[in-house]
Amino acid sequence: MNILAIEPFYSGSHKAFLKGLIEHSSHTIIPIKLNYKGWKWRMHGDSVTLAQLTNQVEEDIDLLMVSSMTNLPAFIALTNPRFSNTPKIMYMHDNQFTRPIPEGETRDLTFCYINYLSMLVADKLVFTSQFHIDDLMEALPKFLDNYPDDKHYNTVEQIREKSIVLQPGLDLKSFNDQPDTRSKNENPVIVWNQRWQFDRNPAMFFRVLNRLNDIDLKFDLILAGDTKHDKPEEFEKAWQRYGTQIAHFGYVDDKENYSKLLHSGDIVVSTASYEFFCTPILEAIYCGCHPLVPNTLHYPELIPKSLHSPLLHAPVLYDDEDALFKYMKDLLTGKTKPLPKSSLQNINKHLDWSRKIKDYDKLFESFEN
Structure with a gap:
């Protein structure tokens, strides 16, 4: 099959996902992509450029796959009639209905409506977690309530019926060549490898670290992750307080060095308040970092139930800030033991592209005539 993959936001997890599909699928993935220039502009302005780029594609297209940053109705109209009868999959990396809004801003429903119409046009919606589906379905009726008439509540069920969960593949095997070095650590090393952004709730993370430091517990830090957004002030304060304890500070653009840090x-800790699928946390888990993650969002479905509260090792899921403090303190003092690497890799090794791609190819082939 020839599959045209539309990605107006070729950055971060969107970029990694598309690269994985291209490399591992048994089908021909033809990418049409635009580099990161701000998500609002991409959602508004992508369709004209994407349609023009598509005109250069000579192959017959059997399936259209677009990301959730795409204005699908506009793209179809601008390429009409080429894709009017082509099956359409929309991959829901995220959505505009429940995306956290920075303090002082209000939600622009224009972007919600672009998402809404695009979901109606698509034949299949692919989500990264069941939590994402549930979160969106709860938000949709509230969104429709904003309009004076013709609310079309029935479309919520239409969208639900064509929604499935299919977790993204990950490039986990690329971490296999790096040896573990944590046994050489003078102090336990705590990792932050997510975006430096308010919705990852770094304020809570550093509050807990400060409490641990206040009772004289020893630890070192790796503060990595995507730093291209406006950086919360907590990271600069952390540098001032923990500078000599920080083994790394900032984004790591080299995969080998990133792997060394994780090993x-x-x-590894997540304090996220909003998240549908956190690739960095899963990468750290695969490399042997014991996770402490919220007992909310997508994590309860991601972590096997047998590991929610292990009998012989430290917990993985925490309910609140005090619980996170306790679990971290117990790990730092040796009262509890981290899960062994073999158990940690059992959490997500099935997500490596070498195994996960069969699920995507099966989905693609379900649209063959």
Whole structure:
């Protein structure tokens, strides 16, 4: 099959996902992509450029796959009639209905409506987690309530019926060549490898670290992750307080160095308030970092139930800030033991592209005539 993959936001997890599909699928993935220039502009202005780029594609297209940043109705109209009868999959990396809004801003429903119409046009909606589906379905009726008439509540069920969960593949095997070095650590190493952004709730992370530091517990830090957004002030304060304890500070653009850092970490922490699928946390888990993650969002479905509260090792899921503090303190003092690497890799090794691609190819082939 020839599959045209439309990605107006070729950056971060969107970029990694598309690269994985291209490399591993048994079908021909033809990418049409635009580099990161701000998501609002991409959602508004992508369709004209994407349609023009598509005109250069000579192959017959059997399936259209677009990301959730795409204005699908506009794209179809601008390429009409080429894709009017082509099956359409929309991959829901995220949505505009429940995306957290920075303090002082209000939600622009224009982008919600672009998402809404695009979901109606698509034949299949692919989500990264069941939590994402449930979160969106709860938000849709509230969104429709904003309009004076013709609310079309029935479309919520239409969208639900064509929604499935299919977790993205990950390039986990690329971490296999790096040896573990955590046994050489003088102090336990705590890892932050997510975006430096308010919706990852770094304020809570550093509050807990400060409480641990206040009772004289020893630890070192790796503060990595995407830093191209406006950086919360907590990171600069952390540099001032923990400078001599920080093994790394900032984004790591080299995969080998990133892998070295993860293989030296002992604990990886998420304090996210909004998240549908966190690739960095899963990468750290695969490399042997014991995770402490919220007992909310997508994590309860991601972590096997047998590991929610292990009998012989430290917990993985925490309910609130005090619980996170306790679990981290117990790990730092040796009261509890981290899960062994073999158990950690059982959490997500099935997500490596070498295994996950069969699920995507099966989905693609379900649209063959």
